[in-house]
Amino acid sequence: MNTAPNALARIALYVAQDPEAVLALSIADLARNTATGSASIVRFCRTLGLSGFREFKIALSGEIERRKLSGELAERATSEAVDTAPRIAILSSALQNSISASARGFDDLQISGFANRIRAARRVELFGTGPSSVCADILAMRLICLGFPAHCSGSATVSHALARGLGSLSLA
Numbered sequence: 001m002n003t004a005p006n007a008l009a010r011i012a013l014y015v016a017q018d019p020e021a022v023l024a025l026s027i028a029d030l031a032r033n034t035a036t037g038s039a040s041i042v043r044f045c046r047t048l049g050l051s052g053f054r055e056f057k058i059a060l061s062g063e064i065e066r067r068k069l070s071g072e073l074a075e076r077a078t079s080e081a082v083d084t085a086p087r088i089a090i091l092s093s094a095l096q097n098s099i100s101a102s103a104r105g106f107d108d109l110q111i112s113g114f115a116n117r118i119r120a121a122r123r124v125e126l127f128g129t130g131p132s133s134v135c136a137d138i139l140a141m142r143l144i145c146l147g148f149p150a151h152c153s154g155s156a157t158v159s160h161a162l163a164r165g166l167g168s169l170s171l172a
Helices: 006-017 019-023 027-033 038-047 053-079 086-104 108-120 131-145 156-164
Strands: 123-126 150-152
Touching: 006 019, 006 027, 006 038, 019 053, 027 038, 038 053, 053 086, 123 131, 131 150
Parallel strands: 123 150
Antiparallel strands: none
């Protein structure tokens, strides 16, 4: 921090002092609390190799969860014998913490509305590219297993053709 410009140093110090509080702040709030501007906040994020404040908050949240996880694992290891291999325990806890962090951001009303739309749909088409295609495939399989008319195509051309054929009782 000694070589960073004053504004960036103030931001870094503020984040280091209370990273969890930063997660609840908007870019304007963080700028006000650090006596900097929004542009300085964005510059700080880009200095860290991130595209912007949103990506910074996601990375910060992940780092906070990792620190909590490593603390929990150290506590478990010293207080009781771990039945599983340490690497598996670390992976398991990391996945559980990631799922918990995602669940905290869910909106029950939106999820209920989405579930109702799936139930009412005559046809459900799932689309995804890159890593999202794997998620679309998994969701399609789960919906099919539950008896819903779901389909997922790995082909962009087929997906485009399917999307053109969707009606008002379809869901994509």
